Amino acid sequence: MDKKLEPIVEKLKQDFGATASKDRGDVSLVVPAEKIAEACRQLQGQGFELLSAMTAVDYWPQETPRFHVVYELTSLSNHLTLELRVPVPGVNPSLPTVSAVYRNANWRERELWDMFGIKFSGHSDLRRILMPADWEGHPLRKDYPLGYEEPQFTFNYKEINLRKPYAKE
Amino acid sequence: MPDIQEISVDQLKHLVSDRALKGETMLLNMGPQHPSTHGVLRLLLELDGEIIINCIPDVGFLHTGVEKNMEAKTYQKAEVMSDRLDYMNPVGNNLAYCLAVEKLVGLDVPERAQVIRVILAELTRFQSHLVWLGTAALDLAAMSMFLYCFREREYILDVMEICSGQRMMTTYVRPGGLWRDVPVEFEAAVREILRTFPRRVDEYEALLTRNPLFLDRTLGIGKLSAEDALNLGVTGPLLRASGVKWDLRKDRPYSGYEQYDFVVPTRPEGDVYARYLVRIEEMRQCLRIVEQALNKLPYGPVRSNNYKFVPPPRSEIGVSMEALIHHFKQWTEGFNAPQGSVYRAVESPRGELGVYLESDGGPKPYRVHWRTPSFDNLQAMPLMCKGVLVADLIAIIGSVDIVLGDIDR
Numbered sequence: 001m002d003k004k005l006e007p008i009v010e011k012l013k014q015d016f017g018a019t020a021s022k023d024r025g026d027v028s029l030v031v032p033a034e035k036i037a038e039a040c041r042q043l044q045g046q047g048f049e050l051l052s053a054m055t056a057v058d059y060w061p062q063e064t065p066r067f068h069v070v071y072e073l074t075s076l077s078n079h080l081t082l083e084l085r086v087p088v089p090g091v092n093p094s095l096p097t098v099s100a101v102y103r104n105a106n107w108r109e110r111e112l113w114d115m116f117g118i119k120f121s122g123h124s125d126l127r128r129i130l131m132p133a134d135w136e137g138h139p140l141r142k143d144y145p146l147g148y149e150e151p152q153f154t155f156n157y158k159e160i161n162l163r164k165p166y167a168k169e
Numbered sequence: 170m171p172d173i174q175e176i177s178v179d180q181l182k183h184l185v186s187d188r189a190l191k192g193e194t195m196l197l198n199m200g201p202q203h204p205s206t207h208g209v210l211r212l213l214l215e216l217d218g219e220i221i222i223n224c225i226p227d228v229g230f231l232h233t234g235v236e237k238n239m240e241a242k243t244y245q246k247a248e249v250m251s252d253r254l255d256y257m258n259p260v261g262n263n264l265a266y267c268l269a270v271e272k273l274v275g276l277d278v279p280e281r282a283q284v285i286r287v288i289l290a291e292l293t294r295f296q297s298h299l300v301w302l303g304t305a306a307l308d309l310a311a312m313s314m315f316l317y318c319f320r321e322r323e324y325i326l327d328v329m330e331i332c333s334g335q336r337m338m339t340t341y342v343r344p345g346g347l348w349r350d351v352p353v354e355f356e357a358a359v360r361e362i363l364r365t366f367p368r369r370v371d372e373y374e375a376l377l378t379r380n381p382l383f384l385d386r387t388l389g390i391g392k393l394s395a396e397d398a399l400n401l402g403v404t405g406p407l408l409r410a411s412g413v414k415w416d417l418r419k420d421r422p423y424s425g426y427e428q429y430d431f432v433v434p435t436r437p438e439g440d441v442y443a444r445y446l447v448r449i450e451e452m453r454q455c456l457r458i459v460e461q462a463l464n465k466l467p468y469g470p471v472r473s474n475n476y477k478f479v480p481p482p483r484s485e486i487g488v489s490m491e492a493l494i495h496h497f498k499q500w501t502e503g504f505n506a507p508q509g510s511v512y513r514a515v516e517s518p519r520g521e522l523g524v525y526l527e528s529d530g531g532p533k534p535y536r537v538h539w540r541t542p543s544f545d546n547l548q549a550m551p552l553m554c555k556g557v558l559v560a561d562l563i564a565i566i567g568s569v570d571i572v573l574g575d576i577d578r
Contacts, residue, residue, distance in 0.1 A: 023509045024272060049399045053512065053523050053540035070525065072512050072540070076399070076415050083512065104402030104545045115236075125183065130229040130577060139237055146241050 004078050008046050012039060028083040033095040036086050040071070040101045048073040048082065051102035054109070056088075056116045060142040066090030067118060071098070094119040115140035184225050185215050194222055201230050205308045205563045208573030210547075212562075219558050224551040231577040239537040243503030244270055244344065245480075247534060252338040254539060255575035257297040260289045260329075261517045263342035268423055269513040269524040270344040274478050274506050282346040282471040283425045288359065288462045289332065289341065290424070290515075291455045295366075296325040297518035298452050302373060305445075305567030309386050314376060321369055328358050345479035346472035356463065363460050370452055377445070387442040391553040391565035394439060401552070402545035405520025407569065410447045411439035417516040428465075429458045441568040448570075478504045503532035510536075519543055519570055543575040 005027060012018045016035040021028050031039050040051075053072040060066055065087030073082045088095055097120040099105040109120045110129040117138035120126060128135060137144055152160045188194045200211040209230035215223035235254060239247040251266045252259040264286055271278065278286075303318030326336040332351050333341035341348050377383045393403070398411045408415055416433040418426040434450035436443035473479045476495040485492040498504075506528040514523035520542030527536040546569050553569075554562050 024275075024511055026512070028510075050404075051402055052514065052521060053525055053538065055525050055536075055538035055540075057510075057527055057536045070510075070538075072523065072525070076413065076420075079420060081512075102402065103400050104548055107544065107548045127180075128229075130232040132229075139234060146237055 037096045047075045050074040063090040097123040260293040269526040281469045295455045401549040410443040412437040444568045541575045
């Protein structure tokens with residue numbers, strides 16, 4: 001682990017009960033959901049100016065935790081990167097927003113709500129961002145099927161055409 | 170088919186000012202088919218006469234579910250989708266994905282492949298900046314710039330074609346190296362670019378840099394301070410035009426960028442003109458890197474010989490039973506990547522392009538996430554265009570250099 005990163009990780013462990021792990025040279029910290037906003041605030045004060053990426057992973061059918069919300073933080077001044085992971089349960093998934101700390105989390109959280117159905121409490125504008133407003137379901141969940149279209153050939157073109165959604169009108 | 174749900178003003182109440190609800194200001198849609206939005210971007214503008222009070226971007230018209238689709242394909246096959254994200258930067262997308270896969274499975278890349286990757290990535294950056302320069306200048310009514318830029322871009326696309334057989338969707342960079350070695354014409358074609366292009370960049374500058382009409386439209390427009398830029402996750406030329414020296418090629422080198430001598434241009438102003446100057450200087454630096462890389466291009470293999478993860482060359486399949494087995498396994502079930510997650514980022518023409526890759530030990534990625542620079546850069550645009558005229562908004566959209574395929578994924 002980088003010399004400059006050690007005290008920062010130690011402090012997070014003490015203050016927020018985080019657990020650290022190392023994978024392929026990168027440090028990853030698991031932070032409890034209710035403390036993520038404070039942890040981000042503290043890290044921002046310690047030089048992590050940039051929220052590089054924010055995403056989630058669905059471990060369905062596992063339920064507790066079903067999701068991991070992942071934050072990739074970058075420190076420009078100290079040349080450090082740090083990953084935060086927040087476990088979120090599958091029933092009523094919700095965690096506090098970090099958009100007050102990193103403003104670009106605003107759209108990132110909207111994307112996670114859209115794609116995974118994870119709610120962010122305190123978010124100013126939690127609407128769908130990529131999918132249409134009236135879409136049902138959250139596409140990047142593992143229990144959401146990847147759709148497909150039947151290939152149409154000359155001999156079965158009409159038959160398949162009748163089963164297409166637009167044929168019903 | 171369900172009825173299309175209309176969004177009422179009530180749902181957007183929290184985004185517009187109180188004056189809009191009283192009817193003092195006007196809400197106006199710009200796009201998704203407006204030519205100056207560079208794709209299918211819709212902007213909901215709240216206007217007081219000609220002055221923009223609020224700008225609410227609406228994205229998602231080009232959503233193709235790339236992340237979901239990649240989860241259903243093996244590591245090699247999923248790469249083909251990465252070209253289609255940021256269609257101005259196919260080699261950079263491939264590179265980010267391949268670096269992530271290589272880190273995940275622990276693959277080494279031969280030196281020759283590294284150097285060719287750098288040459289092609291820099292040429293791609295150059296052509297992306299050419300498209301930006303052409304279209305951004307076209308928005309400001311400098312029509313001839315567009316024609317010159319697209320003329321030069323063809324030379325770079327020709328190089329892509331002789332390498333990979335495709336002008337844009339190359340998929341030339343593969344996990345563990347390259348698809349194949351470059352052909353013999355490659356060096357001469359790149360030398361020709363290096364010979365002619367510096368003069369072309371001078372010509373662009375002669376047309377725009379001191380042009381009073383261009384200065385009127387760009388100086389002091391769309392200001393973004395360094396603090397706001399960082400807090401909004403803005404990266405790339407936009408961040409550097411706001412005075413922050415941060416370039417992943419220098420600050421977190423990959424593919425051997427630390428061996429090249431180049432300058433990261435920055436400007437303190439943070440306006441549209443500063444972004445123009447930064448990108449023009451970056452184009453010159455691109456050519457410097459390409460020249461250094463071409464001069465040192467070593468001989469050797471272009472693909473790792475770790476056949477557990479990399480398909481063996483075609484020539485070996487006819488004579489080696491083992492190679493045939495590896496080839497068959499690679500293209501039917503793929504390779505199993507060890508469990509874990511990685512995040513790798515490269516400097517795309519628009520900023521930090523990151524790939525988050527998670528493996529559950531199987532042959533398909535469990536989760537792929539693309540951290541695309543345009544997504545965050547566009548998010549900063551409403552801040553830049555508060556209180557400017559509608560005409561200036563056109564200049565600002567041009568200067569942000571968004572690619573909608575990059576935003577909507």
